[in-house]
Amino acid sequence: xxxxISGWSLIKIFTFLVYVWMFTPIxxxxxxxxxxxxxxxxxxxGFSFKWYVKLSHNSTILDAFKNSLVLGSCTAVLATxxxxxxxxxxxxxxxxxxxxxxxxxIAPIMIPEVVLGVALLxxxxxxxxxxxxxxxxxxxxxxxxxxxxxIVQARLVGIKKEYEEAALSLGANPxxxxxxxxxxxxxxxxxxxxxxxFTISFDDxxxxxxxxxxxxxxxxxxxxGMLRNSISPEINALGAVMIVLTVSTPLLAGYISRKFAKGTxx
Amino acid sequence: MKNKSWKPWILLSPSLTAVFLLLVIPICFVxxxxxxxxxxxxxxxxxxxxxxxxxxFADFFYPSILLNTLRVALETVILCLILGxxxxxxxxxxxxxxxxxxxxxxxxxxxxxxxxxxxxxINILGDSGLINHLLLKYNIISxxxxxxxxxxxxIMGLLQYLLPFMILNIYVSLDGIDKSLAxxxxxxxCTEWQAFKEVTLPLSLPGxxxxxxxxxxxxxxxxxxxxxxxxxxxEMIANLIFKRIIGTLDWPFGSAISTxxxxxxxxxxxxxxxxMGINQIFKTLSNES
Numbered sequence: 001x002x003x004x005i006s007g008w009s010l011i012k013i014f015t016f017l018v019y020v021w022m023f024t025p026i027x028x029x030x031x032x033x034x035x036x037x038x039x040x041x042x043x044x045x046g047f048s049f050k051w052y053v054k055l056s057h058n059s060t061i062l063d064a065f066k067n068s069l070v071l072g073s074c075t076a077v078l079a080t081x082x083x084x085x086x087x088x089x090x091x092x093x094x095x096x097x098x099x100x101x102x103x104x105x106i107a108p109i110m111i112p113e114v115v116l117g118v119a120l121l122x123x124x125x126x127x128x129x130x131x132x133x134x135x136x137x138x139x140x141x142x143x144x145x146x147x148x149x150x151i152v153q154a155r156l157v158g159i160k161k162e163y164e165e166a167a168l169s170l171g172a173n174p175x176x177x178x179x180x181x182x183x184x185x186x187x188x189x190x191x192x193x194x195x196x197x198f199t200i201s202f203d204d205x206x207x208x209x210x211x212x213x214x215x216x217x218x219x220x221x222x223x224x225g226m227l228r229n230s231i232s233p234e235i236n237a238l239g240a241v242m243i244v245l246t247v248s249t250p251l252l253a254g255y256i257s258r259k260f261a262k263g264t265x266x
Numbered sequence: 267m268k269n270k271s272w273k274p275w276i277l278l279s280p281s282l283t284a285v286f287l288l289l290v291i292p293i294c295f296v297x298x299x300x301x302x303x304x305x306x307x308x309x310x311x312x313x314x315x316x317x318x319x320x321x322x323f324a325d326f327f328y329p330s331i332l333l334n335t336l337r338v339a340l341e342t343v344i345l346c347l348i349l350g351x352x353x354x355x356x357x358x359x360x361x362x363x364x365x366x367x368x369x370x371x372x373x374x375x376x377x378x379x380x381x382x383x384x385x386x387x388i389n390i391l392g393d394s395g396l397i398n399h400l401l402l403k404y405n406i407i408s409x410x411x412x413x414x415x416x417x418x419x420x421i422m423g424l425l426q427y428l429l430p431f432m433i434l435n436i437y438v439s440l441d442g443i444d445k446s447l448a449x450x451x452x453x454x455x456c457t458e459w460q461a462f463k464e465v466t467l468p469l470s471l472p473g474x475x476x477x478x479x480x481x482x483x484x485x486x487x488x489x490x491x492x493x494x495x496x497x498x499x500x501e502m503i504a505n506l507i508f509k510r511i512i513g514t515l516d517w518p519f520g521s522a523i524s525t526x527x528x529x530x531x532x533x534x535x536x537x538x539x540x541x542m543g544i545n546q547i548f549k550t551l552s553n554e555s
Contacts, residue, residue: 007458008359015356018349019371022429025386026378028396032389042389042399086281089274101278105285110535111293112487114504115524118511119292122299122521142288145281203379206488206504210512220381227381227494231388239382246377 033236051237064222075140075201076194083148091156106146117210131213139211144197155189300522318522335502339485342424343478350432358440384423384494415497423491432477439473479538
């Protein structure tokens with residue numbers, strides 16, 4: 001027993017060290033963004049918001065931010081609009097080729113993003129269309145659709161079919177059944193799917209670098225461009241803003257939905 | 267029931283159309299394009315010839331990058347496995363009331379931009395980064411250690427990106443194991459370690475192998491860590507594709523390299539699916555949110 005306890009504490013220490021390893025670089029980005037020095041590195045000399053102020057005056061970065069927000073939101077809406085009906089089909093119906101089609105729709109996860117980037121760009125070029133916002137949007141919908149599908153499917157499996165059948169037998173039409181029964185039960189998964197799609201779209205860089213143009217940048221693409229001239233405190237500041245934004249969104253949404261659920265429960 | 271058979275197809279048609287138009291057809295295009303010719307003027311000429319593939323295998327330059335990619339991917343998988351199994355086992359065993367909080371922390375990196383996580387290592391490993399700063403400050407070294415722009419730095423970046431995938435895959439597998447099995451083994455005289463080795467570890471292998479496959483595939487398809495944290499000798503296959511397509515606009519050759527990468531990964535995924543079943547990965551990914 002004594003030996004096990006020491007083994008267990010080794011596991012604890014190791015896990016703690018993995019956490020330290022995982023979060024030190026991220027925390028360093030946030031800390032260094034407050035370093036007033038020209039070269040964003042240690043040691044810290046003072047504390048200032050000057051890089052944030054500088055960021056807020058940089059119009060190309062603000063444009064990229066706006067672009068990213070619009071793109072992420074449109075992606076989230078479209079990916080759920082496509083993904084939720086597909087999930088319903090896979091979970092609620094039996095039909096030929098179901099397994100194969102399910103794998104096909106989830107396949108983009110297993111295809112290297114760099115290949116997805118090349119493929120769509122090549123296709124658009126063949127159609128002689130310019131790179132545009134629409135290209136970014138359709139690309140991001142393809143990237144995020146599998147995740148929305150997986151999340152909604154997992155939740156739908158847990159919702160008893162009997163609820164829907166009861167509504168139907170009591171005279172509701174299929175659309176009413178979906179609106180009154182399925183949708184409210186499915187709402188948390190839909191919200192989670194949308195958030196996931198938004199964050200993937202907001203953060204993606206591997207495939208997006210193929211599709212973006214100087215006029216149509218997202219924040220990660222902009223950061224990639226800025227990196228060409230080595231890391232600067234401005235990049236750290238932009239990174240810190242991104243971290244706070246993409247981390248707080250899901251946490252806040254979780255908090256709100258819990259609060260909302262409690263409110264209606266009374 | 268017969269009159270209902272068209273219903274799932276209506277529900278499926280938007281996503282099937284999207285995936286077919288925007289994924290299946292474009293990928294077929296990549297394969298077709300890989301046989302085309304590139305004229306010296308930069309024009310792409312439709313053709314059916316294997317020149318692009320011959321160019322890839324003409325000398326050791328390109329195959330060595332392919333081998334380099336596979337080696338880095340394998341190293342990343344092994345390190346991920348070591349760094350990932352122990353925390354996953356900790357989550358399985360712990361009765362701490364902080365467990366949900368700790369689990370959320372592990373997921374947190376999923377929500378942080380890949381490019382930021384990658385470049386954040388410059389702040390740690392760079393000449394004036396955290397490690398060199400501390401070592402210099404306490405006079406352990408007199409000149410900064412060169413830790414950036416080598417394979418070690420690339421693997422650091424890859425691990426940062428992929429470790430959460432590995433931990434979650436293993437945890438989902440461990441979580442499905444009845445804890446009383448290991449207890450039974452112990453009551454029959456096994457030591458804690460034997461019970462783990464004979465009972466828990468074998469039962470967690472589906473998650474382990476799913477995590478390994480995912481980490482391997484994702485490593486092979488990424489170019490950002492080698493580009494940002496690596497030196498000239500650390501290029502991977504995806505960097506090659508990026509350079510050909512974005513840099514030199516050599517579409518046929520870029521397509522050929524993409525096709526080679528896809529074929530390689532298809533063989534690996536197919537073999538895996540044959541013996542392990544791919545569903546384990548999807549099961550874990552749907553738990554991510």
